[in-house]
Amino acid sequence: MESQTILIKDTIIIGDEINKGSILVEDDKIAEINRNLDSNDADTVIHGEGKVLIPGLINTHTHLSMTLMRGLADDLLLDTWLNDHIWPTEANLKGEHCYVGAKLACAEMIKSGTTTCNDMYFFMDQVAKSLDESGMRGNISHGMLDMGDEEKRKAEFKESLRIIDKCHNTADGRIKVSLGPHAPYTCSTELLKWVRKEATQRGVRIHIHVSETEFEVKNIIETYEGRPFEYLNRIGFLDDDVLAAHAIWLSESEMEIIKDKGVKLSHNPTSNMKLASGISPVSKMLDKGINLSLGTDGAASNNNLDMLEEMKIASLLQKMNNFDPTVLKADDVFKMATLGGATALGWEHEIGSIKVGKKADLALINMKAPHLTPYRHPISHLVYSANGGDVDTVICNGKLLMQERELLTMNEKELLEDAEETTKDLLSRS
Ligand SMILES: [Zn+2]
Known part of the structure; x- marks a missing residue:
């Protein structure tokens, strides 16, 4: 089977050090982290300017x-x-x-x-x-x-x-x-x-x-x-x-x-x-x-x-x-x-940090918002200023689960209706 690739281009990567660069995901793993990765060959390209890439x-x-x-x-x-x-x-x-x-x-x-x-x-x-x-x-x-x-x-x-x-x-x-x-x-x-x-x-x-x-x-x-x-x-x-x-x-x-x-x-x-x-x-x-x-x-x-x-x-x-x-x-x-x-969870060799060879579990956070401006120190903003609503794109096991805040593995509108109905059913039994 052909391998599937995702390139996250020109972003701030929170790895062992914090660097500007691009990252190539191949199948379920992080294949390459580099300053100048070419976007021509990737199946999906995600632009990371103004964003920060963290481990999921x-x-x-x-x-x-x-x-x-x-x-x-x-x-x-x-x-x-x-x-x-x-x-x-x-x-x-x-x-x-x-x-x-x-x-x-x-x-x-x-x-x-x-x-x-x-x-x-x-x-x-x-x-x-x-x-x-x-x-x-x-x-x-x-x-x-x-x-x-x-x-x-x-x-x-x-x-x-x-x-x-x-x-x-x-x-x-x-x-x-x-x-x-x-x-x-x-x-x-x-x-x-x-x-x-x-x-x-x-x-x-x-x-x-x-x-x-x-x-x-x-x-x-x-x-x-x-x-x-x-x-x-x-x-x-x-x-x-x-x-x-x-x-x-x-x-x-x-x-x-x-x-x-x-x-x-x-x-x-x-x-x-x-x-x-x-x-x-x-x-x-x-x-x-x-x-x-x-x-x-x-x-x-x-x-x-x-x-x-x-x-x-x-x-x-x-x-x-x-x-x-x-x-x-x-x-x-x-x-x-x-x-x-x-x-x-005994998963430290596979997930939890951004490293070549580890599983591609990643979250891209948008830093262009009033409550995240001015932006100098990414970890400070992530901990003290950001919230879940700033997460833009999420990858798990090399698969895109959300892109630009749209859930890709489920229908959000239907799910919310379903959750309301299911709750109604649960509470009516008490
Ligand atoms: Zn508990």
Whole structure:
């Protein structure tokens, strides 16, 4: 088969250094980065003047299908939010809801420069279908919880293995599957030990929520005589294939455990602020050399999936928390949203930076706008001034997913109507 080429011409490339140049994409990979690439031979030519080319952003903690619950319940205590609104709605979820919700999330992510996500939810083969059709890359996991119930536990094992068998390494390698125990307070020790064993045997990764609230930490201390990461370490659960979301309430010794075991973290500042869960000691952990990435969490607690906005909020929150404007600099948080995310998902050799030979996962951001003028320092503008609406063109796995803000893998107008109808159906069941 003839190879397909895309040339992005005369742009600012955010690679190891920031340079003006052109970039040639051949099939799924970055084939050449050069100052003067000839446009004659490329199948598609994209003009990059006045724009900046970044690695596709990597959102390491999502619940994509929750886009259908966007704006459903705000300004509530976590308990009330979950018990009275989110869980009753989730009880009525069907595969079709999750498919459409995830498709809506894909549209939103592509339109704001994200090419890879790490998703935990239900009906994950439907989520995989949305990711596949949209052209995105994703690591998915069935969210497991047993609350100590053996019957429920067995059902969770079965569903997790079904999703691995059906979806792992599909869509030309764009979709991988992890095991997704929800959290140490909703999963029994038996469940967590099973996850550890299966993950090692099957070579899949683990995605879990840990220490999102102070209440959860107290609960674990009372039940297991140790803080969450101490308990997880004691039962042999932790390794460098574990990605823990939130990780807010941490002791010094837990930070040491995270570092020693090479555990990856996903920081979710907007969700943490909106639910008033607490502030993760991110800048302190970066200084310790812990691998940190960035995630939005679900759209019901954010309420969008805009990683450009998330970068700014992450940086501002750390500055305020430390009363120190020099912490979590623009460069640091940009790295969390790109290579840090790739590393968190074990994908650092393929994505997360712009290098010859890596997968062509790229986003082109338009810098010609009043809120981005004058324009001198691209990373500063990306983190502090830009938002998802400035993303012009997106490529994932060498395929154009959006050009000049037009989605190419889906009909946006029909999708929005479909999402409204699907939400109506979901809410009418409650
Ligand atoms: Zn979450």
